[in-house]
Amino acid sequence: MHAYNGMPATDIAGVTWRKSAHSNSTGNCVELAELPDGSVAVRNSRYPDGPALIYTRDEIRALVLGVKDGEFDGLLV
Incomplete structure (x- = not known):
């Protein structure tokens, strides 16, 4: 399988999708x-x-570290 941006998520077979425990009951999360x-x-x-x-792993790492450091807290207002 070759994954690419914009492909239907349903075409990505054999993976486990994970959602934050902070997601609400209506499923509003990534x-x-x-x-x-x-x-x-x-x-x-x-x-x-x-x-x-x-x-990429590096892109996700940068996002997660930025979230942990509070760099995106202004988006929660």
């Missing part, structure tokens, strides 16, 4: 899945059949 090549797919949990975005 889900992430590790792909066989080590990259990470991201989809909108409200539209699981919609497009997936594919990121």
Whole structure:
């Protein structure tokens, strides 16, 4: 399988989609899945059949570290 940005998330077979425990009961969250090549797919949990975005491990690492450091806290207002 060759994963690419914008591909239907349903075309990504054999992965486990993970969602934050902070997601609310209506499913308003993003889900992430590790792909066989080590990259990470991201989809909108409200539209699981919609497009997936594919990121490298380094891109996801930078995002997670930025979140942990509070760099995106202004988006929660």
